[in-house]
Amino acid sequence: MNITILVNRDIASCLALNYLVPALSAHHLTVFYSARVGSKPLPEPLQRLKFFEQDFFNNFVFPLQLELANPDAAELFGFDLLFRKLDGRCTELNDINGDAGLQRFRASNPDLVLSIRYGVILKDDAIAVPRYGVLNLHSGLLPAYQGVMASFWALMNGESALGTTLHRITDSTIDTGPVIASTRLNVQTDKSYLWHVLSLYEAGCAAMVDSALKLAHGESLKTSPQTGESTYYSFPQDQHIEKFLHNGCSFFDPVEVLELAKRFCYSN
Numbered sequence: 001m002n003i004t005i006l007v008n009r010d011i012a013s014c015l016a017l018n019y020l021v022p023a024l025s026a027h028h029l030t031v032f033y034s035a036r037v038g039s040k041p042l043p044e045p046l047q048r049l050k051f052f053e054q055d056f057f058n059n060f061v062f063p064l065q066l067e068l069a070n071p072d073a074a075e076l077f078g079f080d081l082l083f084r085k086l087d088g089r090c091t092e093l094n095d096i097n098g099d100a101g102l103q104r105f106r107a108s109n110p111d112l113v114l115s116i117r118y119g120v121i122l123k124d125d126a127i128a129v130p131r132y133g134v135l136n137l138h139s140g141l142l143p144a145y146q147g148v149m150a151s152f153w154a155l156m157n158g159e160s161a162l163g164t165t166l167h168r169i170t171d172s173t174i175d176t177g178p179v180i181a182s183t184r185l186n187v188q189t190d191k192s193y194l195w196h197v198l199s200l201y202e203a204g205c206a207a208m209v210d211s212a213l214k215l216a217h218g219e220s221l222k223t224s225p226q227t228g229e230s231t232y233y234s235f236p237q238d239q240h241i242e243k244f245l246h247n248g249c250s251f252f253d254p255v256e257v258l259e260l261a262k263r264f265c266y267s268n
Contacts (some may be wrong), residue, residue: 004110006118019205030108032093034119143230146175164204178223
């Protein structure tokens with residue numbers, strides 16, 4: 001089966017690929033990544049978060065990994081090493097809905113599309129390309145936490161658990177498609193927002209792999225409509241960040257970030 005994976009070039013997507021690529025290695029994989037999400041200026045705390053989510057790993061950790069004597073011995077593979085292992089079947093694509101971008105997307109000839117954190121909303125022409133459809137892994141429990149930074153809003157609201165939702169994308173509305181599976185993670189008050197986000201993806205990607213393999217074996221996926229009150233969240237503003245910090249939450253912990261970086265350098 002031809003599987004096209006859509007991700008964003010950030011540390012969470014990189015972790016997701018580390019879970020997906022080995023598990024789906026029997027299939028022909030193509031990866032397209034977006035290099036941007038949104039265009040509005042971010043409040044200063046979110047700019048610092050972005051540095052650790054994207055710049056630190058993309059610009060320092062992942063290139064350094066290639067300089068190691070044996071990069072394949074690392075526990076986790078950065079984008080640069082993953083690109084090498086995929087033999088060039090991984091390229092940037094920020095305009096998947098435009099004529100040229102859609103042509104590149106179609107050329108991957110996907111039977112199935114897996115979307116995780118991709119920075120572009122798919123429109124009807126792109127959604128119609130794969131015969132088995134588009135499965136999206138949303139890092140929030142739907143429909144209560146639709147939109148951007150669902151884990152931030154759940155932590156700000158004092159939820160005791162976070163989660164992921166695997167759902168179908170059937171149109172260009174955001175986070176509204178029928179649900180395939182969900183996972184849950186208990187909140188740990190001594191851990192940062194970034195730790196919680198990254199911790200969601202192992203179970204979430206396992207659910208995605210399970211669904212992909214079922215389709216590959218000719219099985220159909222059971223889905224259910226989203227039920228309950230839906231809330232769409234956008235990027236937090238200063239007052240939301242103030243409440244988040246007042247609740248004792250943190251966006252990142254440098255010690256946690258360094259521990260993760262070590263996993264790209266050697267295997268424990």
